Amino acid sequence: xxxxxxxxxxxxxxxxxxxxxxxxxxxxxxxxxxxxxxxxxxxxxxxxxxxxxxxxxxxxxxxxxxxxxxxxxxxxxxxxxxxxxxxxxxxxxxxxxxxxxxxxxxxxxxxxxxxxxxxxxxxxxxxxxxxxxxxxxxxxxxxxxxxxxxxxxxxxxxxxxxxxxxxxxxxxxxxxxxxxxxxxxxxxxxxxxxxxxxxxxxxxxxxxxxxxxxxxxxxxxxxxxxxxxxxxxxxxxxxxxxxxxxxxxxxxxxxxxxxxxxxxxxxxxxxxxxxxxxxxxxxxxxxxxxxxxxxxxxxxxxxxxxxxxxxxxxxxxxxxxxxxxxxxxxxxxxxxxxx
Amino acid sequence: xxxxxxxxxxxxxxxxxxxxxxxxxxxxxxxxxxxxxxxxxxxxxxxxxxxxxxxxxxxxxxxxxxxxxxxxxxxxxxxxxxxxxxxxxxxxxxxxxxxxxxxxxxxxxxxxxxxxxxxxxxxxxxxxxxxxxxxxxxxxxxxxxxxxxxxxxxxxxxxxxxxxxxxxxxxxxxxxxxxxxxxxxxxxxxxxxxxxxxxxxxxxxxxxxxxxxxxxxxxxxxxxxxxxxxxxxxxxxxxxxxxxxxxxxxxxxxxxxxxxxxxxxxxxxxxxxxxxxxxxxxxxxxxxxxxxxxxxxxxxxxxxxxxxxxxxxxxxxxxxxxxxxxxxxxxxxxxxxxx
DNA sequence: TTGTAGGCGTTATCAT
DNA sequence: ATGATAACGCCTACAA
Numbered sequence: 151x152x153x154x155x156x157x158x159x160x161x162x163x164x165x166x167x168x169x170x171x172x173x174x175x176x177x178x179x180x181x182x183x184x185x186x187x188x189x190x191x192x193x194x195x196x197x198x199x200x201x202x203x204x205x206x207x208x209x210x211x212x213x214x215x216x217x218x219x220x221x222x223x224x225x226x227x228x229x230x231x232x233x234x235x236x237x238x239x240x241x242x243x244x245x246x247x248x249x250x251x252x253x254x255x256x257x258x259x260x261x262x263x264x265x266x267x268x269x270x271x272x273x274x275x276x277x278x279x280x281x282x283x284x285x286x287x288x289x290x291x292x293x294x295x296x297x298x299x300x301x302x303x304x305x306x307x308x309x310x311x312x313x314x315x316x317x318x319x320x321x322x323x324x325x326x327x328x329x330x331x332x333x334x335x336x337x338x339x340x341x342x343x344x345x346x347x348x349x350x351x352x353x354x355x356x357x358x359x360x361x362x363x364x365x366x367x368x369x370x371x372x373x374x375x376x377x378x379x380x381x382x383x384x385x386x387x388x389x390x391x392x393x394x395x396x397x398x399x400x401x402x403x404x405x406x407x408x409x410x411x412x413x414x415x416x417x418x419x420x421x422x423x424x425x426x427x428x429x430x431x432x433x434x435x436x437x438x439x440x441x442x443x444x445x446x447x448x449x450x451x452x453x454x455x456x457x458x459x460x461x462x463x464x465x466x467x468x469x470x471x472x473x474x475x476x477x478x479x480x481x482x483x484x485x486x487x488x489x
Numbered sequence: 490x491x492x493x494x495x496x497x498x499x500x501x502x503x504x505x506x507x508x509x510x511x512x513x514x515x516x517x518x519x520x521x522x523x524x525x526x527x528x529x530x531x532x533x534x535x536x537x538x539x540x541x542x543x544x545x546x547x548x549x550x551x552x553x554x555x556x557x558x559x560x561x562x563x564x565x566x567x568x569x570x571x572x573x574x575x576x577x578x579x580x581x582x583x584x585x586x587x588x589x590x591x592x593x594x595x596x597x598x599x600x601x602x603x604x605x606x607x608x609x610x611x612x613x614x615x616x617x618x619x620x621x622x623x624x625x626x627x628x629x630x631x632x633x634x635x636x637x638x639x640x641x642x643x644x645x646x647x648x649x650x651x652x653x654x655x656x657x658x659x660x661x662x663x664x665x666x667x668x669x670x671x672x673x674x675x676x677x678x679x680x681x682x683x684x685x686x687x688x689x690x691x692x693x694x695x696x697x698x699x700x701x702x703x704x705x706x707x708x709x710x711x712x713x714x715x716x717x718x719x720x721x722x723x724x725x726x727x728x729x730x731x732x733x734x735x736x737x738x739x740x741x742x743x744x745x746x747x748x749x750x751x752x753x754x755x756x757x758x759x760x761x762x763x764x765x766x767x768x769x770x771x772x773x774x775x776x777x778x779x780x781x782x783x784x785x786x787x788x789x790x791x792x793x794x795x796x797x798x799x800x801x802x803x804x805x806x807x808x809x810x811x812x813x814x815x816x817x818x819x820x821x822x823x824x825x826x827x828x
Numbered sequence: 829t830t831g832t833a834g835g836c837g838t839t840a841t842c843a844t
Numbered sequence: 845a846t847g848a849t850a851a852c853g854c855c856t857a858c859a860a
Binding site for chain 4: 163180182183207208211215217
């Protein structure tokens, strides 16, 4: 066959279905949209016609008439460059896409060029979208909450200061960190240090708070703190500083698995056994957790679930269903060999 | 009616702009769409009105009337689960998104559930999209080329057997492999082995062919071949088999960086120095390349560019511009310390 | 329960 | 160059 570069036969319309089924367009519309009040026999012949013609409603027409787009936008504030390579982002998107697949909503992505945020803003407010999902890495960046009241928006992570109006879903970092630490206290460890994350990031702050809460609850010293920036190297450096304090440390809670990885190397280079001499618990349950030796006991960070929940909340918002404004997802302890 | 929760003032319409500018809707439409034949002064007042009202064309209406959606779909045949976590996929998408950002096309993703490909098919052919981009991992899976002739489609990677009709863009694996090998022959290596990729994947086949071509060109033995499956472990195993042949090998071209990493460990465990005793060149220039020690000399695989080119070709196709059916992207040698 | 008819915001075809 | 006036395909009161 000769490949025409042009389009082919036009898609069947509601009207054609109506003709074939011998009913009015209104009836077809009702059947297609699952209206409750339609005579079963009619519905039947309509459905037959739909299949015969392989009819699919035209989205644009539907949107124009109903003023609903059935589209939600994934807004990526960062410069397009690196986002997609980030496994965190990838997992969130996966969760979103998976949930949306169970609905009739479509996902479309727009990376708001910081060069021209107004363009993005106008697009969103131009009636082209039913709702917005914001996944940023500047944790707490809710600058797009201005859209609230105009258009439903759901954020990943809570804002730096919760003004009580934006919808968001976050992982319960504090509880997770406390659980990680409890694994240590529960095993009789008495000198528990932590390699904290950056204190200008919510995850860093919350995880440190969780560690501190549990350590105090157990009546232990809460001064064994060194901070890193979530990288392997910073974890190693922090572990080194901790050890150089000359105190006898028998356990470490690292605020993420990468820093735990850094701690491993220092611990091992100093001849300390894991977990015999020093037990280690991480956070995130990522690639590093399983590839380390001994395998890292850590806190599972439900990133995909986070995305799924975001999408769920947004759809609820769009359809006017009552929804919690803030959702905090629980974490779980994954026990392996390091603690 | 009662007030809808959250929603606000309706977006300004073309009609409102026309009223404010004191012209007809047709004229406004012309101005907005940059029609050549409009009186400058008129255009001016229209633009003023557009800004004043912060007018944005309604996408659905525009689509309905023009029968153009300005939307392209990224089709992901795999099961949703793992795709996003794959760095290759992530980079391709990044390239696509970046290019599309320079156009007026929107990107929307649909992961075709293998459970129900017909649904996807109907959506695509239902006039909801102007074109399709297919990124699959089953290299050569062009099962969606059936859409050709109905809707423009561009694939990542060439089909197993090129029937001469589907548009695709691929990286020149063969040339890249030859360049990698030439780095070795050029340095006077005489006994050059290769750790080939799976021979049921195009990348595996092409890279082996490139190695073979260069090795023969240099008049060397082309029997030093062992195959892996692109994983680190398989690379180590292949290296071991190569060494166990008892031949004196002074260089190795690994079909990807991960297998090169595996080769490194075996080489080092047998006390062979890199590159003094055995020079190594990889392919992909990924994370492994820089984290290995000594840093790996490798072939840069332009994944992001691949995505960008795909989008470019698709848009050209949609707009009826002449375009090459097959695009082969050049690779480049990245010289580091292993060869 | 089913059909009629008006409209959703643009583009496109004609005249003018 | 500009302006009426149909479509575009569907939804939704409202009427029957």
